[in-house]
Amino acid sequence: MLRMKRKQCSSPFGGPVRAPRLAAAALALACGVGGSLAPATGAFARPQPRQGGSPLLDETFTQATAPDFTGVGSACLTGAPQVGAPPGPGDHPLGGCTEGVGPVPPNNAAPHGYLRLTDSSTDQSGAVLYNHALPAGEGLDVTFDQWQYGTTTGNIAPADGISFFLVNGDTQLTHPGAFGGSLGYAQKLPDDDPSAEFQPGVDRGYLGVGLDVLGNYFGDWEHRGNGCPPDQRSPAGTSFRVPAPGANMVTLRGPGDGIDGYCFRTATTSNFSTTGPWPSTLPGQLQGPTTEVSSDPVQAEQDLEPSRRRVHVVITPAPDPQVTVSVDFNDGNGFQQVLRTAAPTPVPPTYKFGFAGSTGLFTDTHLIRNVVVRSERPLPRLNLVKQVRQPLPGDLTVGSQVPYDFVVTNSGGTTIGDLAVDDPKTGPVSCPVTSLAPGETVTCTATYTVTAADAAHGSIDNTATATGTSDGETVTSPPSSQSVPIERVPGIEVEKQVETPGPYSVGQTVTYRYTVRNTGGAELTDIAVHDDHVRDITCESTTLAPAEETGDSTTCTGTYTVTAADGTAGSVTNTATATGTANGETVTSPETYQTIPVGQPHLTLRKQVVSGGPFQVGSTVRYAYTVTNTGATQLHDVHVADDRVATVTCDDTTLAPGAGTTCHGSYQITQADIDVCLEGGTRGGGDGTVECRITNIAQAGATDPQGREIVSEPASATVTVRAEPECPPKPEYGKPDDRGGCDRRGRRGGA
Template sequence: MIETSARHRPGRLWTRLATFVLLTGALLVGAGAPAAAATTIEINQGNVPTTAANFTQNCDPNLGGGPYPNQDVWVFNLPGNPQTSGTFQSVTATFSTPTGNVTLTIPTDPNSAIVNDLGTSKAWIRTPAGWTLLNATAVISGTADFFVLTHTCAASSPEVNPRLTLTKTGSPASGLKVGDVVTYTYTVTNASTGTATPITAIAVTDDTVTGITCQATSLVPGQSTTCTGTYTVTEADVERGQIVNTAQATGRFGEQLVPSNEATFTVTTVTPKPKLTLTKTGSPAKGVKVGDVVTYTYTVTNESTGTTASITDIAVTDDTVTGITCEDTSLAPGESTTCTGTYTVTEADVERGQIVNTARASGEFREQTVYSNQATFTVTTKVARPGLSIDKKARVDTDCKDKCKNGDVAHKGDKIFYTYRVTNTGNVTITNVAVDDPTAGQVVCDRTTLAPGTSTDCHAVNPYVVTEADVKAGKVVNTARATGTYRYQNVVSSSVTVTVCVEEPHKKEHEKGNWNDKENDKENDKENGKGKGKDGLPVTGQSLTGALALGGGLLVAGGGLIGLSRIRREVNSSL
């Protein structure tokens, strides 16, 4: 029994070992091998772009079925050994449609699925008929480098719909000014469905842009082409502030004209800024006096921006100068014109000491009045110098004119008439002009206001009558001066003196003479042994000294005779 047991013991050991290996293998199979990392790959680029109708047809009921009215079926395949190439986890496909590009994902979008029980991994999706497959990518579990579009099932009776779409842009799109060039780009796409026939004779027209050219003029469904055209900004565009233009593409589908949608694009312009500038000068600019003429020169410049339009009706106004004329009255941007005007200096200007005047230019821009800056210029005048001068004359009215040889002298009782001429020797007007003559008394003048350089005549109201005192003095000395007012300032001239000689009518002719013959009188006095009275005035009658000497001698002689008579009487009495 023991031996028998010993012989069977190794067999049981091997049985147990085999059982352990089987259980371990089962566990490993149950757990599964580690999953391969997900990879994103692209479709074979030789398969795209395409429409379903233009690809290999196979309507498999296990892969989307078909054909369907107005629906296409697309079937994708991951080639190679599934154990190494892997399986589809998702497929993302981009289609061109009449309304734009559409991206669909298998298996998340409706009418799509991934099938892994038909050999290699496959995926399918149904779309509206006529769509164009542009590109596709897939996420897989294996190591395949690409996947393919294996076949399609085109719609059974698709509706043929030839169609073009158009988009449009412009550059630059803002801040444009006159003369700038805008380049417009047009993208034309064949969005036809239900057909693989191209649209030919592609062209673009624009209500503003001319000479548009396209890179391609024939497009199969899903294809696009670029067209370009240029436009130069005009003054009218800048006036409107923008350029809004509309374009449309056209083509031929057989004998049928196919128009696209209308595409509009807006370009904005700079805002026109009309501007005038003014500068001003005057000549002469200093030392002017009343009556001088100052010539003012004005330079007007159009400094507008954002426009080439002219500013018209150019004119200059000045708060002092009138009658200003301009060489040109219409200026384009950057142009200038010269305007001139004259002004005559007034006394008020001289009183102020300067002429400060301000001017401004104006013009019209699109029914809008444009004003320049204000330009001021200062001209200085000569300093105000008020001044008066006076000239005076005397006329003697005498009864001796017919009796005396020297009728230009006055005598007692004669009348002396005084006249005056007052002149404004300054550069400003003087008012309240009068003559101050204490001897003549009241004086009246023809005018009492004198402009620079003018004169007025004046006269004493009453004549002066020669007195006995004048006869004794031998002359009438009369001094006068002119007076006036300048801006509350008293103006007084230098004094002027007129002397009239006075004599007695009975004086001998050779002793006569006027006050201006004093030197001759002195010589005559020396020769005749005559003296003179105070101030050199001549003394009338015999020499006073001789008379006194003669009277004194007579008195002495008389006294001696009386004395001798008394002595003789006394002697005679004694005897």
């Protein structure tokens, strides 16, 4: 057996330290992650040597800020200035802590701070969430320090514990799961009370590692594991046990979402039968012995050191992923593997993660530090993972919007600039930055609209690559492809058209044409058209295949004879639908309808003067003619004839039923008009003038579809002209002079 002191191997936190002169092979077999040695055989064998993955995240939580993490509930940073009141429930940026209950580390202590999930008061719950996707394709290697100590409830029992959990990176990690015995990962029906509200687990959970001091996370009381099959239930069952069935236990729970899943997978116990007790096989205590902590930040670190436990979680890459949990109990034995089992499948393309802890009637202080995340195997220099962001809006069909995330990681040793992601199918991809430092990961986004071709194919298949430049050279990621299934929903539509031209009259036979199109992703058989007026409709084809773009289609025809009732109504409206069969079920199109007028063509004319008077000889009179198709058929060659106006022009010469147009013409008043008027004119009020009314008559005409001439009733307009007639000749000598105001020289207005 080869045994060495812990300082003789590499540490991921303190950097390399000097090792004795051992053969390289011996050192590789002896040194584990975290830089300590353990027996190569026995109940707690050492973890396998690391392959040397790529760095993804390093957060100590010792400073006053941790901007990449979101706090929930009582979670806070002791490195930040102290605050007077806790932030309250829900999420918030990580900030300062309250004074705290129990032996908590001092506040305002940067660079000697901690992430404090809870202090040692009752009914506390806190979590931190890392809502940034990290690539999972080459596995995951996570190491962190945790403290659970300082209970204020004596020797009755300590508080619940701490969880480290992973979720699918395609979801928004905005809240943890239920607290208490569910450790912020799984679901919970509080106290198993059927009248209580079910508290859901974390969204799209993948794996929950419970560092469970109290032991309720081990059991399925409060409906943990709701909906899980019998072979994935806790050995402790669903019964309530005091204080808990699995004290000082590391328990793994698997995938879940909402109130379903989060099934028991395994735990550090020597008894998996349904009869307890279930003793833990951990070679040390998760809870630390610290009872007092100095107000001096440096001394506080020394006071807390005996309670530090270093945890190492490794998930190997697919297709046969394994999860390994190792713990350094700070007892000089270094890391000891406590669990190894198959990881849940399928492995998601990316991960997000969080930590959670809580207290209830029992208390402990829960702290986290030194979170280091790496891939288990090295990533390419520029790595890209393409994924669909969840949740999607139901089943994808034509027109659905699909949001994509492109997770890009710089795994090299130099900064990569000019960052861009190319996806020919989605089009432009938006990235929040164009430069990535070594070890940085960024998520770019794009949105794609599902097409008929995608629906017919049954999936969206596309491939993306990321590119950038470093030291003047182009860096390209391996391609990342994804196939997103699309619900092959059957669909059908029908368009209806009248083939027979109007006008339409009683007894006439009208032919209709129907275009039926397959708009879905499944083959349609038994194609038929149903019309509430038309019978015996026949289709050229009764089977339609799903099509790539516009849909496979067929033409159907049928006829209808206009009835006397249609003539009385003045029109006939009929409604049609198309049906087909897909996967044994009938598919029906939306309704389409068509209205045709029934009756004789008709035209009306209204004429009016649109220029202002007074009018006299030489004045131009402008006329407007309103022509309206008041019949039931379309009219062509619309025109107006006027007995005085030589030329009348119309804005439109084709009128649909009910439509109208305006025509225009003008006429100049002549002396001849006045002379004709004076023969029957009316004298004015003693001033020698007469009022002449000049009337002209117009008629509108048009041609119906059969070429017949249609004319309107005549329409007239009148203008009034005040005129001065010529004086009559001077009478012969000795006769009366009755010339109505004409002077002796034959002019009006004289004596």
